[in-house]
Amino acid sequence: MGSNIIWHDEGGSAVRVALSGPLTIDDVAHYSNALAAQPPRAPGLAVDLSAVTAIDTAGAWAINGLIDRWQTAGYPAYLEGASPQIDRLITALATPPAPVLRRPDTGNPLVHRVARIGASIIALTNNTGGFLAFLGQTLVVLGATLIGRRRLRWHAVVHQGEAIGVNALGIIGMLLFLVGLVVAQQGAVQLRQFGAEVFTVNLIGRATTRELGILLTAIMVAGRSGSAFAAQIGSMKLNQEIDALRTIGLDPIAVLVVPRVIACSLMMLGLAFYGGVCALIGGGLFAWSELAMPPGAYVTRLQEVIPMSDFVIGMIKAPVFGFIIALMGCFHGLQVTGNAESVGTRTTQAVVEAIFVVIVFDAFFAFFFSSLGYN
Structure with missing residues (x-):
């Protein structure tokens, strides 16, 4: 029996995708296309894995790809209901290796808003640090080029x-x-x-x-x-x-x-x-x-x-x-x-x-x- 994927639009809260059944390489074509069907948008994404019965590396890669796509677009993406075994596999295959974000267990919209602001500040800080490092590298190489060393x-x-x-x-x-x-x-x-x-x-x-x-x-x-x-x-x-x-x-x-x-x-x-x-x-x-x-x-x-x-x-x-x-x-x-x-x-x-x-x-x-x- 193949996996089942259902998208739910919860209005003001995060868009939810509920997955059930096995997420294995046998169903990779089906669930990869289904997971890519929803374009990233505000306010974010919640991935419900509570009904998933089995997962392999292909399934974990697909879940990580979905989360990376939303986070790259600037929207938060969270896991919900994953068993410890599924959670460990998805975390191990994350690129770069890092714990996958979990949605805070709260219904308080103020806390959710503060969490989004914090994530934006962290992203801005990382972007600024990366740009300063790139600027330094460019100035060093440009200086060496202008004085004839490159x-x-x-x-x-x-x-x-x-x-x-x-x-x-x-x-x-x-x-x-x-x-x-x-x-x-x-x-x-x-x-x-x-x-x-x-x-x-x-x-x-x-x-x-x-x-x-x-x-x-x-x-x-x-x-x-x-x-x-x-x-x-x-x-x-x-x-x-x-x-x-x-x-x-x-x-x-x-x-x-x-x-x-x-x-x-x-x-x-x-x-x-x-x-x-x-x-x-x-x-x-x-x-x-x-x-x-x-x-x-x-x-x-x-x-x-x-x-x-x-x-x-x-x-x-x-x-x-x-x-x-x-x-x-x-x-x-x-x-x-x-x-x-x-x-x-x-x-x-x-x-x-x-x-x-x-x-x-x-x-x-x-x-x-x-x-x-x-x-």
Whole structure:
């Protein structure tokens, strides 16, 4: 008699899957497909093994795979009702070897909420520690590469530079052109109330050169290239290509991460400058068509109102943002585990965290340079 698997949706509490009968290799195809039928979602999963009569290593692997899938997606998964023998086998086959979580025996929703918050804090701490270790490794290898103690793979740098920079010229140019147009239009509408439309050029020049041009370019690169880095390296890890590199004596940091970090940092310089120019062209087109300001007068006015410090500050921020984007993408790619679903999860995390950190650093730069008198 085969195993029986029933899913129950308990509403506000955890989704429950009740298993009965034997969980052995004879039924592996049946129960593996049935266990994968429910996508991970809030608030979590409870696995009821109280009616399981027998289990072997194939069954234990299937249970561990189900729990790992939910936990990787960020949702708690617990065992309930497992006999001591079944519990020992599942724990022994966990990857990495560790006790499988058991659902707290409480009906108090406050305790359950606190447990979820604690699990999230632990996951955040582990993620932060792993990122700091990865950052240290990357800086060591990057430093050794820059001083000539390690060979720089120029072919990889050029290839990544083409993917990050050249292939992004169209979308970034169009985006920043439209942003310059919108900033000019909205600025003119507001300044017209005070008869100060001439200062629209000041708004366009300083906003796009120092802040918006750099920041929006970084966000676009994070969406294009940061996600690509995470997906590419994550797929390589799933296919065991990362392990193959280590087996033949190559450092994945030097082969995969450093070329992407260098290429992204350098390309962000060019893209930031290019995006800023496109934004100024968009603003100039509006000033010419709506404010009757000739292109020559517009360029002259830009030279008067944009200090050199704004351009320098923007060019300082650009490679820093590129470094952050590449680092986040590569880190999350190397954290991929389990299955293809993890690639999607880590790719999303790479983009979100890269954009968040870029905005945080942009705010830091704004306060830092303002404190130095560059307002």
